[in-house]
Amino acid sequence: MSDGGNRQLLVVLLLALLLGFPIISLRLLGTHTTSFSPVNRTPTVNKCRSLKLPAGPPPTFHERSESDRFVPGTPPTLIRNATIWTGAYNRTEVIYGDILLDKGMIINIGRIQPILLQTYGAELVVFDARRRWVTPGIVDLHSHMGNSPSPDLSGSADVNSFKGIAQPWLRSVDGINTHDDSYQLSVAGGLTAALILPGSANAIGGQAYIIKLRKTAERSTSSMILEPPYQMNSSSSDLSSPPRWRHIKRTTWLTFLLVGENPSRVYNGTRMDTMWAFRQAYNEATKLKQKQDEFCAKLEAGQSEILDGQGEFPDDLRWEALVDVLRGRVKVNTHCYEAVDLDAFVRLSNEFKFPVAAFHHAHETYLVPDVLKRAYGGPPVSAIFSGFSRYKRESYHFSEFAAKILTENGLTVVMKSDHSAINSRYLLHEAQQAYYHGLPENVAFASVTSNPADAMGMGHRIGYVKQGMCHFAEYTSNYPDLAIWDSHPLALGATPVQVYIDGIAQLENPAVAKKPDELQRAPKIPNYDEEARKAVEYDGLPPLSPTESSSDLVIFTNVKQVFIKSSMRVVRDFFVHDEDALGELIASKGKPICWGSHGTCSFIVGSRTSKPTIVDLQGGSVSPALSYYGSPLGLQHITLEPSTTDGEIFDPLSSDVPSILGNGALIRAADGLQYGSRDALMAYRSGVTTAITAPEHGQCFFGLGTYFSTGASHKLELGALPQEITALHTAVTYNAASSVSIQIAVLRRLFLSASEDTSPLGTAIKKVATVGGQMPLVVEVGNADAIATLIMLKREIEAVYGNTVRLTIAGAAESHLLAKELRDANVGVIVGPVHPFPHSWDIRRILPGPPLSKDSVISKLLDHNITVGISPVGLSRFVPPGNWNAQNLRLYAAWTALDSDGRINKEQALSMASVNLEKLLGASAQAENTDFVATVGGDLLDPTSQVVAILSQRSERVDIF
Numbered sequence: 020m021s022d023g024g025n026r027q028l029l030v031v032l033l034l035a036l037l038l039g040f041p042i043i044s045l046r047l048l049g050t051h052t053t054s055f056s057p058v059n060r061t062p063t064v065n066k067c068r069s070l071k072l073p074a075g076p077p078p079t080f081h082e083r084s085e086s087d088r089f090v091p092g093t094p095p096t097l098i099r100n101a102t103i104w105t106g107a108y109n110r111t112e113v114i115y116g117d118i119l120l121d122k123g124m125i126i127n128i129g130r131i132q133p134i135l136l137q138t139y140g141a142e143l144v145v146f147d148a149r150r151r152w153v154t155p156g157i158v159d160l161h162s163h164m165g166n167s168p169s170p171d172l173s174g175s176a177d178v179n180s181f182k183g184i185a186q187p188w189l190r191s192v193d194g195i196n197t198h199d200d201s202y203q204l205s206v207a208g209g210l211t212a213a214l215i216l217p218g219s220a221n222a223i224g225g226q227a228y229i230i231k232l233r234k235t236a237e238r239s240t241s242s243m244i245l246e247p248p249y250q251m252n253s254s255s256s257d258l259s260s261p262p263r264w265r266h267i268k269r270t271t272w273l274t275f276l277l278v279g280e281n282p283s284r285v286y287n288g289t290r291m292d293t294m295w296a297f298r299q300a301y302n303e304a305t306k307l308k309q310k311q312d313e314f315c316a317k318l319e320a321g322q323s324e325i326l327d328g329q330g331e332f333p334d335d336l337r338w339e340a341l342v343d344v345l346r347g348r349v350k351v352n353t354h355c356y357e358a359v360d361l362d363a364f365v366r367l368s369n370e371f372k373f374p375v376a377a378f379h380h381a382h383e384t385y386l387v388p389d390v391l392k393r394a395y396g397g398p399p400v401s402a403i404f405s406g407f408s409r410y411k412r413e414s415y416h417f418s419e420f421a422a423k424i425l426t427e428n429g430l431t432v433v434m435k436s437d438h439s440a441i442n443s444r445y446l447l448h449e450a451q452q453a454y455y456h457g458l459p460e461n462v463a464f465a466s467v468t469s470n471p472a473d474a475m476g477m478g479h480r481i482g483y484v485k486q487g488m489c490h491f492a493e494y495t496s497n498y499p500d501l502a503i504w505d506s507h508p509l510a511l512g513a514t515p516v517q518v519y520i521d522g523i524a525q526l527e528n529p530a531v532a533k534k535p536d537e538l539q540r541a542p543k544i545p546n547y548d549e550e551a552r553k554a555v556e557y558d559g560l561p562p563l564s565p566t567e568s569s570s571d572l573v574i575f576t577n578v579k580q581v582f583i584k585s586s587m588r589v590v591r592d593f594f595v596h597d598e599d600a601l602g603e604l605i606a607s608k609g610k611p612i613c614w615g616s617h618g619t620c621s622f623i624v625g626s627r628t629s630k631p632t633i634v635d636l637q638g639g640s641v642s643p644a645l646s647y648y649g650s651p652l653g654l655q656h657i658t659l660e661p662s663t664t665d666g667e668i669f670d671p672l673s674s675d676v677p678s679i680l681g682n683g684a685l686i687r688a689a690d691g692l693q694y695g696s697r698d699a700l701m702a703y704r705s706g707v708t709t710a711i712t713a714p715e716h717g718q719c720f721f722g723l724g725t726y727f728s729t730g731a732s733h734k735l736e737l738g739a740l741p742q743e744i745t746a747l748h749t750a751v752t753y754n755a756a757s758s759v760s761i762q763i764a765v766l767r768r769l770f771l772s773a774s775e776d777t778s779p780l781g782t783a784i785k786k787v788a789t790v791g792g793q794m795p796l797v798v799e800v801g802n803a804d805a806i807a808t809l810i811m812l813k814r815e816i817e818a819v820y821g822n823t824v825r826l827t828i829a830g831a832a833e834s835h836l837l838a839k840e841l842r843d844a845n846v847g848v849i850v851g852p853v854h855p856f857p858h859s860w861d862i863r864r865i866l867p868g869p870p871l872s873k874d875s876v877i878s879k880l881l882d883h884n885i886t887v888g889i890s891p892v893g894l895s896r897f898v899p900p901g902n903w904n905a906q907n908l909r910l911y912a913a914w915t916a917l918d919s920d921g922r923i924n925k926e927q928a929l930s931m932a933s934v935n936l937e938k939l940l941g942a943s944a945q946a947e948n949t950d951f952v953a954t955v956g957g958d959l960l961d962p963t964s965q966v967v968a969i970l971s972q973r974s975e976r977v978d979i980f
């Protein structure tokens with residue numbers, strides 16, 4: 020197999036771990052005959068009695084005066100002047116006041132009697148929240164933290180077992196590594212607890228455990244577990260008290276995925292095989308449960324052989340977890356995307372009579388609310404992503420309005436990370452995005468706090484700010500797991516200024532960015548009822564193609580701001596303070612020809628005979644469109660469906676190049692473009708009207724990038740391909756088939772011998788090296804050592820040819836370590852993702868940004884006057900596919916400015932997502948010929964503004980949505 024294939028295999032395996040592609044070895048059940056019994060046989064009478072107890076908190080829970088997780092020496096803390104979103108009253112209650120934390124509990128909320136505070140004396144630590152928002156710590160219902168630690172090193176991934184299709188006896192807790200950079204990073208995003216699910220390679224993956232993310236004195240996995248289920252050690256359980264909730268993960272999917280190289284890892288099953296595996300397993304459990312119940316009935320009836328100790332309580336460690344499911348004492352978490360699977364699993368729940376806590380991924384639950392309502396014991400919650408979709412067929416019918424639609428159907432929504440598929444540091448951002456798509460404020464807040472806590476059966480401990488009293492039905496006090504935010508939690512970029520877990524402050528000297536006052540309120544959301552209705556009407560695939568304005572002349576009225584491109588940057592050219600004196604902009608054949616205050620352009624309208632189209636921007640703005648770079652947008656419709664993509668490309672470093680291609684062949688992305696993918700059209704409708712894509716991103720050693728329109732329907736359409744060839748792309752990749760030193764040696768050889776090479780590759784290299792930087796060289800790389808090597812190589816090449824090489828570093832997670840050197844070498848940088856994450860060792864030295872560091876990689880580079888472009892996605896083959904994220908570029912641009920403590924303004928943020936990117940990627944010839952985007956409800960960087968029109972002078976038209 021080619022190296023390209025190997026690389027793809029790696030990507031696929033990684034994705035399989037996170038997103039649940041079925042890579043399973045098939046070993047059917049029922050072959051074991053031995054029966055294992057718990058080591059210690061507690062008196063059988065108690066055992067029988069205990070079977071009837073429902074799961075829940077320990078009986079003494081509500082009377083406790085000190086938390087089980089209290090760490091002696093933790094000072095009592097008073098958080099003063101807080102705006103507290105408690106979670107009570109349908110998650111709408113907000114209290115202004117103080118919170119008193121002590122003994123690992125929330126002692127009091129609101130107006131606290133001075134007399135109570137006096138009892139603490141000088142020991143009391145006071146934190147002035149200055150009216151900031153305080154919420155319960157964020158709770159993640161779906162994480163692989165610890166089971167799949169970052170950076171990823173061999174032997175550390177304990178997500179999936181490949182030893183069977185249904186293995187309820189496996190437990191995630193046995194593989195939760197205490198070393199994972201994610202813990203600290205995610206705490207810095209306000210995350211305090213997570214359910215660690217086994218992976219989704221198996222129909223029944225095993226038992227899941229809830230952890231708290233803080234480091235414990237014991238440094239052990241066990242000490243991280245929240246309310247340990249009684250079965251954690253089956254020989255020491257108190258049978259007289261009700262059992263704690265336990266959790267299990269199962270997977271109903273089906274994508275057929277032949278990984279190829281390693282058939283023992285491939286489960287060749289179909290949906291029918293999976294459901295049979297479930298039914299077979301539940302049948303075993305049902306039989307065992309019946310035996311237990313019969314045994315206990317006999318015991319209760321006083322049958323002598325049992326009392327004489329002749330009979331033995333029927334048990335089996337392999338099936339006991341499923342028996343507990345049947346007894347309703349396990350929160351069943353099911354990975355399940357499509358209607359067919361949701362329906363099948365609901366059928367199963369009714370056949371065997373067990374409740375389902377949550378459907379995970381659940382991309383189609385919004386299409387089948389009635390199926391969920393039919394589930395045994397009530398509808399499961401839907402644990403979904405805000406936008407992560409179209410990576411495989413099962414996720415193709417995704418809708419960003421799913422959360423809103425589910426809520427309107429009376430169903431419960433949870434936003435989850437599947438960390439590290441989505442970096443759980445930004446789980447709150449998932450809730451924000453759902454909110455921006457119409458999810459009510461209280462539900463968006465609940466979707467990452469109380470809803471996941473309740474779905475775990477842990478609402479008595481986490482997910483609320485509860486101190487007992489009258490706000491909540493039962494008397495209870497939650498853990499003091501709290502996050503204090505620098506802005507409203509649903510405002511884009513909300514970042515903790517402090518996080519408490521078990522009442523212990525988690526951030527030492529947090530870096531706090533100043534935020535504008537308006538961010539202390541939730542942004543106003545447009546009405547998306549019509550969009551939501553259409554999503555359902557079209558099964559998640561509403562038409563996205565643009566509609567062209569019927570008139571050549573379009574007048575935009577009530578314009579508040581106009582941004583333009585000028586001298587290779589974005590500047591604000593028109594702005595009115597006064598909402599009563601808004602301006603206008605006129606476009607002819609897609610080209611803005613006049614703008615200014617009201618009346619400025621009347622002369623143009625007067626001189627035309629045709630009737631213009633009028634678009635009222637209601638105080639919105641017009642700004643240059645954005646450009647996307649980062650994933651193979653335009654080369655694929657569904658990343659993991661080969662028939663929908665351009666296909667695989669060989670890597671000349673490790674495979675034989677087909678001889679028919681000839682020597683020094685060079686692949687052009689332009690030749691493989693596929694227009695009209697949903698990701699491209701969604702990007703277009705979000706103001707990202709062009710994209711730059713290189714061949715099979717990071718998978719072939721060299722390729723020529725292309726600059727194309729995301730809104731065009733085919734390549735020959737006017738303006739569809741503004742620049743066929745942009746730059747020469749390559750990558751320096753760690754853990755690849757060839758060493759980094761070999762990759763550099765190849766670059767050196769090709770560049771230093773370019774003058775004799777007349778092949779397509781040689782010709783392109785000459786354009787980079789010998790003809791004075793006609794074409795940039797774009798290298799995807801994150802590691803600082805490799806970047807330093809490239810800077811040296813650049814000098815070497817420049818010395819030989821006496822020319823400047825235009826080098827762009829893309830990805831660049833560690834580039835802040837070389838900011839000065841990059842500046843001195845005049846190298847531009849594209850940072851992708853905007854918030855780097857240490858997926859692999861070579862990019863482990865990230866600069867995490869607020870609250871962990873004042874600087875971020877972007878601000879550091881800008882401080883050194885480096886030209887910076889941004890991408891919302893990871894420019895590395897080890898991160899999940901990102902085409903779906905192209906539409907979110909504007910959110911990431913805005914977020915970059917918000918993170919920067921005032922150092923980056925809107926103009927710079929817009930530049931980084933447009934002109935800078937185009938310049939760094941060799942597409943700047945088009946700068947003066949740019950598209951424009953018209954928005955209502957704010958400017959393009961306001962997360963809740965709506966794009967209403969695209970002005971394209973290249974294609975001589977205005978598209979109106």
Ligand SMILES: *[C@@H]1O[C@H](CO)[C@@H](O)[C@H](O)[C@H]1NC(C)=O
Pocket residue numbers: 109459460461462
């Ligand atoms: C709770 O909030 C949701 C969403 O805002 C709303 O639809 C529902 O009517 C509320 N329930 C009650 C009982 O007020």
Ligand SMILES: *[C@@H]1O[C@H](CO)[C@@H](O)[C@H](O)[C@H]1NC(C)=O
Pocket residue numbers: 044045282283284285286287
């Ligand atoms: C799966 O099917 C493929 C193609 O039929 C076959 O080559 C492979 O050996 C099978 N793998 C397993 C585990 O049965």
Ligand SMILES: *[C@@H]1O[C@H](CO)[C@@H](O)[C@H](O)[C@H]1NC(C)=O
Pocket residue numbers: 882883884
């Ligand atoms: C960046 O540019 C500004 C303005 O031209 C200059 O004052 C500053 O010294 C430069 N910073 C660095 C690190 O070169």
Ligand SMILES: CC(=O)N[C@H]1CO[C@H](CO)[C@@H](O)[C@@H]1O
Pocket residue numbers: 099100117149150
């Ligand atoms: C700004 C503000 O609300 N300040 C209040 C903080 O809390 C103290 C004590 O509760 C009050 O006295 C301040 O007025």
